[in-house]
Amino acid sequence: MxxxxxxxxxxxxxxxxxxxxxxxxxxxxxxxxxxxxxxxxxxxxxxxxxxxxxxxxxxxxxxxxxxLEPVQYVTGTEWFYGMELLVNKHVLIPRPETEELVEWIVQDIAARQQPHILDIGTGSGCIPLALKKTIPHAQVSAIDVSGEALEVARSNASRLHLDVHFSQVNVLNSQETAFLPVFDIIVSNPPYITQSEQANMQEQVWGFEPSIALFVPDNDALLFYRHIALLAKDRLSSRGILYFEINEALGQDVVMLLEESGFKEVVLKQDMFGKDRMVKGIIV
Structure with missing residues (x-):
């Protein structure tokens, strides 16, 4: 042939x-x-x-x-922010909207002196690796509940020669998060798709990508946002910033959650398609 x-x-x-x-x-x-x-x-x-x-x-x-296996899992790779990353069934396939989240953070903090950054629910490591690549003077850490996902993230860091510290931590478990230090920036692209929304998704997504990284219960769509906001309030330095990628249907709900949690200067940002996709808030 x-x-x-x-x-x-x-x-x-x-x-x-x-x-x-x-x-x-x-x-x-x-x-x-x-x-x-x-x-x-x-x-x-x-x-x-x-x-x-x-x-x-x-x-x-x-x-x-x-x-119907996604082509990224067939080849075992996907490009993100100029980096070729390894991917498999244990991690979400990085998406362009998340590149926009990274770019927002870079624009905000590139001038900071050695910012200490934490990514929660890192998956393939796409967010912290992109941040470390773009802001070499940053100290970057990342956590995930999945040991298999962390293996992928560590492999990507090794291949790209980027120094990111990865740890297995369940962000919903306060005993596990109690040992985390103080950070200047916390970012997360957590599970945010309600189970009822699965019916409207392509089988290439729900049939192959890890459900633990995708779905939340219908009766608690803000589960991860709530826990991460509480953690961030306790673990962010003065003028520290929390960034979220969000479900487009939950923009105002996440804004309200952050404001009620004590964050200031909360901003809701749209992605390239005009959908509510990112939120940030500052600890004063």
Whole structure:
């Protein structure tokens, strides 16, 4: 099979699952992963024959795509803030909206002298690694309840040669969080999708990404925001800032929660699609 025929094979096989543009994008991602060649090189060498090993990997990848497995899990990687990160079923796939959250933090704090930052629910480590890469003088820590997720995050830190301290901590357990020090910045992209919202989600998300990182009970959508706000109030330095990524439907609820918790200068920010996506508050 040539590179060109492999592209046709992938797009034809998944055409009933994705629209033509997305099918093409997925095919390009898979072929770059399998061949190690970028799009231009594959165009120039489109008649090059795949090796037997590449053919085997191609078949395996297409079978996974037919099961609706996200292409990021098929290749085991995703790009975030200019970094290629390892991802697997134990971590959420990093998303562009979270890059916007990182950029907001960078704009706010890049001039601070050695800010001490904590990311809660780090998953792949995308947020703290992006912050450490962009603000090298920052001291960056991250916690997650999942040991498997922390393995991925530590692997990403090692590959990128970024010094981030990772710890296994359940933010809902006050005995475990009692040992955390004081920080200047706390950020979190916590679980915020209510279980009833699952019906409106793509199977590629709820069927493969870790539910522990996605869902909260319908009767307590602010579960993690409430616990993290209480923790942040106790663990932030003077003029320390708490940043959240949020469910677009919960913007005003999170703003009210922070204000009632004693945070000042609370700001609700929209993402590139005009959806309520980020909130920050300051401890005075």
């Amino acid at each position: 040539t590179i060109q025929s492999a592209f046709t094979y992938i797009t034809a096989t998944i055409s009933e699952l994705y629209d033509p543009r997305e099918s093409a994008n997925i095919a390009h991602i898979v072929l770059e992963h399998i061949t190690g060649m970028n799009k231009l090189d594959r165009l120039v060498h489109k008649t090059k024959i795949l090796t037997p090993d590449q053919n085997t990997r191609l078949k395996s990848a297409v079978e996974a795509l037919q099961r």
